[in-house]
Amino acid sequence: MSKGVAFLEIEAKLEKFAETAEAVAGTTKKLEKVAIVGDYLQSLNDADLTRAARYFAGHQFAQNDSRTTNVGGSILSAALSEATGFSGDDLYPRYVRLGDAGEVAEEVIKAVKHNTPTITLAETESLISRLSETRGTKNKIALLSAVLHRATPLEAKYLVKLLAGDLRIGLRESLVEDAIARSFVQPLEKVSYANMLLGDIGYTAVRARAADLQDVGMRLFHPIKFMLATPAADLTDIARTMPDEFLVEDKFDGIRAQAHVSDGRVAIYSRTMDEITHRFPELVQPLLTLPTDVIIDGEVVPAKDDAILPFSGLQKRLGRKKVGTQLLIAIPVVLVAYDLLYANGRVLIDEPLSARREVLERLIPASGPLRLSIAKSFNDASQLDNEFDAARARGNEGLMIKSPASFYKPGRRGREWMKLKRAIATLDVVVTAVEVGHGKRRHLLSDYTFAVKRSVDDDELLNIGKAYSGLTDAELAELTEYFKQHTIQEFGHGRVRLVQPTVVIEVTFDRVQPSNRHKSGFALRFPRILRLRPDKLPTDIDTLDTVRKLVDPT
Structure with missing residues (x-):
């Protein structure tokens, strides 16, 4: 930790942060990225270490801080225009x-400024906080343009990237954790564990520097990353992977949800790490009746008594800031609990699933708006054909197959959990451009161009198709307003818009073909939108490798 100690009291400049980010972006080697970030973090005082660690991880605020700036592409573009004189x-x-x-x-x-670096990380933090507090688009534009007006090119680049929510330098939060661990000579597993419990990689970095990662307590009411399942190719794949005895549950066609309950407070978080409690008010009281503080992993599913309702009904509730009485009655939901991360003051993720289920079964009722998932024990994968058919008959997507010995691994996709879904080719993609439709949809942005990621480690977006059908007029009307607020650039008097890549959709298609039409090198034949995926982040979308596997050889 001796490196850079002489500079610890100097207020860190955004320009130096940006130079470090440029160096990170300039290499594809993970260890080099980690070393570059680590050297920089060592030079900072605790306050700036907190800020820089958050920003490198792609967070404007700590994960346990629910504030947002609500700065979209249209505000960024307008502020840049005002600061430089460049028109749209x-x-x-x-x-x-x-x-x-x-x-x-x-x-x-x-092109227009010759400023010297003056913006500090402290001022950057202040700007982000003020943007969160400021109401009104014009006021936000004025606030941001004033800072951009005196920014250097590099300061402006990373200020805009940070406000857009993605530095796009090939640096994931796990690599920032690695940099913290190496810089301050702490075990990586302790750094990752503390970050998970605290919900603040900045504070975690400060504690790592102080070698104070022991006895870190769980802070509830910040979302913990969800453990993910690996798609099973077939029953043979399951037989080859699972132990002699394994657990099988229905795979529900709902949205993943994590419920935090403590001291009379309830918060429900989606897989995108957003709080969605207000969309499901009928779940609050059942959760408050639990006898202890908990963090539950489960699925919000549209259901009436024991009958599962179509997912399309649930979508009507996801975009609402307030769910009215009529919608509550028309589309009731239940929370199906299938895992337990915390209870009775104990973190349970390092205990086997079988032990976590035992505690869960004592807490959660078998029926009602909060209910326990049914987990059956199997020892022969060949028996799953009938179980799959039964799950589909109950209105569910398929099956989840889990090892009873599996630990809960936040943010990881392992083979201890597998999923068996319907045999239909689909891709999760992100919308990159939208266009006004025709006929009765001539007033709606209804034609969507969409992209996949280049690879698991490279978030570059590659367009692969354009879809015109699959969403209702009500969904399109809601998305039209959203895309107008998140437009990066428009042309043709607003008929075509490049938009911030934030909306994930699931598309199906007849086949994948090689094509020079898109940068990906492929095109989907007759793509249709199956549904919106508000439960997924743009980082969760499929990759070019997945597309290649679906290519029609003819």
């Missing part, structure tokens, strides 16, 4: 060429 028409071709709002900001600032 001037900015558009640059965005098409560069594909990144931060790089656009760097280029236009460089």
Whole structure:
């Protein structure tokens, strides 16, 4: 920790953070990225260490802080125009060429400004907090443009990237944890564990520097990353992977949910780490009746008594800021609990699933708006055909197959959990551009261009198709307003818009074909939108490798 000690009291500049980020982006080697970040973190005082660790992890605030800036592409574009004098028409071709709002900001600032670096990380934190507190689009634009007006090109680039919610330098939070561990000579597993419990990688970094990672207590009311399942190719794949005895549950067609309950308070979080309690008010009271503090992993499913309702009904509730009485009656939901991460003051993720289920079964009733999932024990994968058919008959997607010995691994996708779904080719993709429709949809943004990621480790978006059908007029109307607020650039008087890549959709298609039409090198034949996936983040979408596996050889 001796490196950079002489500089610990100096207030860190955003320019130096940006230079470090540029160096990280300049290498594809993970260990080099980790070393670059680690060297920089060592040079910071505790306050700036907290800020920098959060920003490198892609967070504007700590994960346990529910504030948001509500700064979308339209605000960023307008603020940049106001700060530089470039019109929207001037900015558009640059965005098409560069594909990144931060790089656009760097280029236009460089063209008109000759500022020296003055913005500190403390001022950056203050700006983000003020944007969160400021009401009204015009006020946010004025606040942001004033800072951009005196920013250097590199400061502007990373300020815009940070506000857009993605640095796009190939740096995941797990690599920031690794950098913290190596810099301050702490075991990586302790750093990762503390970050999970605290919900703040910045505070975790400060505690790691102080070698104070013992006795870290769980802070409830910040979402913990969800453990994920690996798709099973077939029953043979399950037989080869699972132990002699394994647990089988229905795979519900709902949205993943994590419920935190403590001291008369309830919070429900989605897989995108957003709080969604207000969308399911009927679940609050059943959760409050639990006899202890808990963190439950489960699924919110539309259901009436024991009958599972179509997922499309649930979608009507997801976009609402307030769910009215009529919608509560028309589309009732239940929370099916199938795992337990915390209870009775104990963190349970390092205990086997069988032990976690035992505690869960004592806490959760078998029926009602809060109910326990049914987990059956099997020792022969060949018996799952009938169970799969039964699950589909109950209105569910398929089966979840889990090892009773599995620990809960937040944010990890392992083969201790597997999923068996319906045999239909689908892709999870993110919308990158939208266009006004035709006929009765001529007033709606109804035509969506969508993309996959280049790879698991490379978040570059590659367009692969365009879909015109699958969503209702009500969904399109809601999304039209959303896309208008999250437009990066528009042309044709708003008929076509490049939008922030935040909306994930699930698409199906007839087949995948090689094509020069899209940057991905492939195109989907007759793509249709199956449904919106508000429960997924853009980082969760499928990759180019998945697309290659689906290519029609003919």
